[in-house]
Amino acid sequence: MCNLSQSTAKLKPTDSANRWHRQESWRALEELQRAGKIRTIGVSNYLVRHLEEMKEYATIPPAINQCEFHPLLFNKGLLGYCNKNGILLEAYSSLGEGHLVNGDEDLPELDEISHRHQIPPVQILLKWALQHGVAVIPKASSAEHLLENFEATRFELSPEEMAKLDSISERKQKRFCWDSSKII
Numbered sequence: 700m701c702n703l704s705q706s707t708a709k710l711k712p713t714d715s716a717n718r719w720h721r722q723e724s725w726r727a728l729e730e731l732q733r734a735g736k737i738r739t740i741g742v743s744n745y746l747v748r749h750l751e752e753m754k755e756y757a758t759i760p761p762a763i764n765q766c767e768f769h770p771l772l773f774n775k776g777l778l779g780y781c782n783k784n785g786i787l788l789e790a791y792s793s794l795g796e797g798h799l800v801n802g803d804e805d806l807p808e809l810d811e812i813s814h815r816h817q818i819p820p821v822q823i824l825l826k827w828a829l830q831h832g833v834a835v836i837p838k839a840s841s842a843e844h845l846l847e848n849f850e851a852t853r854f855e856l857s858p859e860e861m862a863k864l865d866s867i868s869e870r871k872q873k874r875f876c877w878d879s880s881k882i883i
């Protein structure tokens with residue numbers, strides 16, 4: 700017998716109770732939305748199969764799916780699925796927790812575009828996601844970083860530049876946070 704008081708985070712990825720926890724958590728969120736206590740409900744780290752599974756139990760579809768998304772983890776399939784199903788994809792770790800902008804990764808495509816526009820790589824990364832219709836939530840601890848990140852809305856990347864950034868994940872993939880693909 701499943702028990703939601705058992706922390707979902709403590710379940711093994713292969714534990715069959717994961718599905719039940721997702722379902723019951725969603726039902727609780729739906730109740731809160733119906734009661735007017737929260738306006739919008741969504742999920743995080745859901746792959747296409749987790750979103751498809753929701754069609755079996757959700758009466759309110761998720762408004763948003765927050766996932767790791769950047770040029771080293773460009774999940775085109777998930778983006779297409781979310782767009783088709785009216786779910787906003789929201790990127791976390793757009794800056795690879797800082798590693799994509801502090802020189803830790805060799806990204807000549809990003810450097811070249813940054814140099815051409817005379818715009819820092821951080822803004823190119825954020826604009827790449829925004830031009831894909833993805834929401835961004837970069838974490839910044841200083842006013843200087845915050846202001847710099849807002850500047851990402853003030854220029855456009857060409858289709859060729861978008862394609863070049865899209866292609867990075869074909870030669871190099873990296874995940875900076877946890878991998879939900881193991882969760883059954």
Ligand SMILES: NC(=O)c1ccc[n+]([C@@H]2O[C@H](COP(=O)([O-])OP(=O)(O)OC[C@H]3O[C@@H](n4cnc5c(N)ncnc54)[C@H](OP(=O)(O)O)[C@@H]3O)[C@@H](O)[C@H]2O)c1
Pocket residue numbers: 743744765766790791792793794795796797798800821836837838839840841843844845847848876
């Ligand atoms: N749903 C989930 O499972 C999940 C998982 C991970 C993260 N998140 C959320 O996603 C959000 C994003 O955070 P994240 O931790 O993934 O990191 P991130 O946004 O990829 O990167 C944050 C790092 O980038 C640096 N940075 C920010 N703006 C910069 C700029 N203009 N120039 C240079 N460096 C800059 C920050 O440094 P400073 O701090 O010095 O500004 C920080 O070290 C957070 O709200 C987090 O809670 C969600």
